[in-house]
Amino acid sequence: xxxxxxxxxxxxxxxxxxxxxxxxxxxxxxxxxxxxxxxxxxxxxxxxxxxxxxxxxxxxxxxxxxxxxxxxxxxxxxxxxxxxxxxxxxxxxxxxxxxxxxxxxxxxxxxxxxxxxxxxxxxxxxxxxxxxxxxxxxxx
Ligand SMILES: [Zn+2]
Ligand SMILES: [Zn+2]
Numbered sequence: 001x002x003x004x005x006x007x008x009x010x011x012x013x014x015x016x017x018x019x020x021x022x023x024x025x026x027x028x029x030x031x032x033x034x035x036x037x038x039x040x041x042x043x044x045x046x047x048x049x050x051x052x053x054x055x056x057x058x059x060x061x062x063x064x065x066x067x068x069x070x071x072x073x074x075x076x077x078x079x080x081x082x083x084x085x086x087x088x089x090x091x092x093x094x095x096x097x098x099x100x101x102x103x104x105x106x107x108x109x110x111x112x113x114x115x116x117x118x119x120x121x122x123x124x125x126x127x128x129x130x131x132x133x134x135x136x137x138x139x140x
Contacts, residue, residue: 003083007035008101009025010023010024010025010057011023011024011025011053011105011106011107011110012061012105012106013088013100013104013105013106014062014086014087014088014090014104014106015062015066015080015081015083015084015104016081016085017081017083017086018062019062019063019064019081019082019083019084020060020062020063020064020065020066020081020088021057021062021063022039022058022060022061022062022088022089022100022104023058023059024053024057024058024098024100025053025054025057025058026053026054026057026071026129027053027054028051028053028112028113029051029052029053029063029097030050030051030052030116030117030135031049031050031051031102031112031113031114031115031118032049032050032115032116032117032118032131032135033047033048033049033050033115033117033118033119033131034047034048034049034050034079034118034119034120035047035119035120035121035123035124035125035130036119036120036123037123038071038078038107039120040123042071042078042080042087045129046124046125047124048087048101048103048137049101049102049115050067050090050100050101050102051069051099051100051102051105051113052097052098052099052100053097053098053100054096055091055096055097055098056096058098059126059131060129064080065094066079066080066081066082066088066089067079067080067081067082068091070116071090073104074093075092075093076090076091076092076093077090077091077093078091079091086103086104087101087103087104088100088101088104089101089104102115104137108128114132115131116131116134116135117131117132117133117135118130118131118133120139121135130135
């Protein structure tokens with residue numbers, strides 16, 4: 001099945017243990033990596049990779065929803081599997097876009113999901129090359 005930017009069949013993903021599964025549909029929005037402190041702490045690594053999808057196209061298809069943790073109370077929450085700890089998603093309260101961790105998707109190799117920028121370069125580790133800014137807009 002070809003991967004297209006507007007894959008109406010959706011993109012499936014889930015956590016390491018399989019408890020939390022999801023499907024997202026619609027256009028991927030601003031795939032990027034982020035090296036902010038929150039992403040580094042949560043990942044246990046130097047960065048996380050993100051891609052947005054329309055919130056109304058998200059369906060949780062496994063055993064419930066992730067556990068949500070407010071990284072900025074009242075503003076932003078991040079979802080992870082309560083069993084295996086895999087990081088899955090982030091949502092700004094009131095937003096219509098869900099941020100999905102690229103690593104949670106079953107097919108990370110979709111060329112439409114290649115990161116186009118890196119956020120919070122100032123807190124990035126010095127020992128990894130940074131993702132070049134190849135986006136066409138200044139969004140994000
Ligand atoms: Zn899990
Ligand atoms: Zn971040």
